[in-house]
Amino acid sequence: MIRAFPLAALTCALLAAFPAHAADPNTALLKELKALKARVAELEKKQATQDAALAAAPAAPAVVAATPAPVPTPAPVARGMTEEQQQEFNRIAVKTEALEDARDMAGLKGLKVAGYMDPTWVFNQRRHSSGAQFLNSVDQSGYYYDTSYIGTVALDFVKETDSGARWHLTLVPQRSTQAVSEGSSSPVQEASVSIPITDLQTRFIAGHLPDWSGYEMLQPTLNKLVTHNLLFDMTLPASYTGAGMELTRDKWIIKALVGNMAASKRNANEKTPVFAYRVDYAKGEFQGFGFAGIHGRARNYTQNVLDGSGEVVDQPDSMVDTFEADAYFIRGPLTLQGQVAWGRQRKASITPAADGSLRDASWTGLSGLFAYKLEPWLEGVVRVDHIFNSRNGGGLLTYASADPYNGIGPAMAYDAGSGGWVADNPDKGVSRTALTLGMNYNYNLNTLFKLEYRLDSASGRVFLDEKNGSYNKTNQLVSSAVVVSF
Numbered sequence: 001m002i003r004a005f006p007l008a009a010l011t012c013a014l015l016a017a018f019p020a021h022a023a024d025p026n027t028a029l030l031k032e033l034k035a036l037k038a039r040v041a042e043l044e045k046k047q048a049t050q051d052a053a054l055a056a057a058p059a060a061p062a063v064v065a066a067t068p069a070p071v072p073t074p075a076p077v078a079r080g081m082t083e084e085q086q087q088e089f090n091r092i093a094v095k096t097e098a099l100e101d102a103r104d105m106a107g108l109k110g111l112k113v114a115g116y117m118d119p120t121w122v123f124n125q126r127r128h129s130s131g132a133q134f135l136n137s138v139d140q141s142g143y144y145y146d147t148s149y150i151g152t153v154a155l156d157f158v159k160e161t162d163s164g165a166r167w168h169l170t171l172v173p174q175r176s177t178q179a180v181s182e183g184s185s186s187p188v189q190e191a192s193v194s195i196p197i198t199d200l201q202t203r204f205i206a207g208h209l210p211d212w213s214g215y216e217m218l219q220p221t222l223n224k225l226v227t228h229n230l231l232f233d234m235t236l237p238a239s240y241t242g243a244g245m246e247l248t249r250d251k252w253i254i255k256a257l258v259g260n261m262a263a264s265k266r267n268a269n270e271k272t273p274v275f276a277y278r279v280d281y282a283k284g285e286f287q288g289f290g291f292a293g294i295h296g297r298a299r300n301y302t303q304n305v306l307d308g309s310g311e312v313v314d315q316p317d318s319m320v321d322t323f324e325a326d327a328y329f330i331r332g333p334l335t336l337q338g339q340v341a342w343g344r345q346r347k348a349s350i351t352p353a354a355d356g357s358l359r360d361a362s363w364t365g366l367s368g369l370f371a372y373k374l375e376p377w378l379e380g381v382v383r384v385d386h387i388f389n390s391r392n393g394g395g396l397l398t399y400a401s402a403d404p405y406n407g408i409g410p411a412m413a414y415d416a417g418s419g420g421w422v423a424d425n426p427d428k429g430v431s432r433t434a435l436t437l438g439m440n441y442n443y444n445l446n447t448l449f450k451l452e453y454r455l456d457s458a459s460g461r462v463f464l465d466e467k468n469g470s471y472n473k474t475n476q477l478v479s480s481a482v483v484v485s486f
Helices: 009-016 025-056 084-107 179-183 230-234
Strands: 111-119 120-124 129-133 153-160 167-173 189-198 202-210 240-250 252-261 274-282 287-298 320-330 332-346 363-377 380-389 412-415 421-423 431-442 445-456 474-485
Touching: 153 179, 153 421, 179 189, 179 202, 202 252, 230 380, 230 431, 240 274, 252 287
Parallel strands: none
Antiparallel strands: 111 153, 111 474, 120 129, 120 474, 153 167, 167 189, 189 202, 202 240, 240 252, 252 274, 274 287, 287 320, 320 332, 332 363, 363 380, 380 431, 412 421, 431 445, 445 474
16 A cells, blocks of 8 residues: 655655765755655655545455465445346336326326115114114105114225315215205215315315214214214204315314205205314314304295195295314223204294294203223213203204104193094103214224113103104113124
């Protein structure tokens, strides 16, 4: 290895090499010094280049030999994989690109598919019924708190494009939100689009959307109990059809639309839509609150106007106003949720005035849920609901006539003279209460077993006993379900 000598040492050696009596010693010395300086600079540059190359190259292991051996030719620097590994990598890269091209051509990019089903077993005391409940149609069996959105199967498709537009379709045969809204067998639960306007947090929304009010979710995968609370079943609409906006700002989410409540189209002489909105605020990681409301005209289901032959005369849409607020606290094994609600609908009470004119229905309600995980896989749930509904014989949203299965309307009394049951006080509706106890067992990440006991009560005799025709203040349900999702 070449080593560079200090300039001072070379200078001293030069002085020693020339005799003192040489002719013109200064001139010769300066020439030699210039040449030595140039040589030293060249050697230092060469040495720096070699040092840099040695620092960059991996250190070679020392070779100890008894006799000198020829120095082998250095091997090329390894690239991190063998030739076979490089060929396999290239093959995988080509295959991956081909799969991506096939996915894009099939329209599968950005597509998510999910689903669930919840076969259910229900025992109803007053209806004297017990058995499996699954895919029973709304147009044949109606909508009651013991059927609700229970025993369903669903497929959920969400497609998001490169531009951020989102296409959402959920299909639920027999018991979809559209089937509940219009008494049909439509499988459409949701069919909506969401299009970013200025950014992904400012979106235009349109289509058929499930109601977004309250703390309780429609899907059994998100609902801790088999049945829903009283406010969910009796004071909230099933869906909206219209267009609006969705804004996400920091911890706030605001949704609003203008459209039809529980109707896919408007009929003749119906022009005024509803304005529906929902505001959510996430206060922190564990808690938040929200509120929602509806204001506008919706279908009036009153049966209090008859023609000359006794047939019910359909009424035009009437004004609806609702408002609810809800909150939650979820931390560790503990879940607390609550909701208060108020609402009214013009000319939709169960009992008309003495002169036959239609009167308003109004209600106030509250619901609270407490859940605690006794083990990571086992959860206990308690829910309490109450609705005040006494004015003008009662009446709730879409419930404008007495309902002996849901427990809505005036209290009934036995009339010994006629031998039948009659309204005790037609001008006063009953208030309703429900106490629900449940247990949830998480068998695995995709399977949930539910068991529930529910006691419904009223301030008067309003529950019809199907076996003997009597009316009672209470009704009991026992239900279980298995919810499997993917």
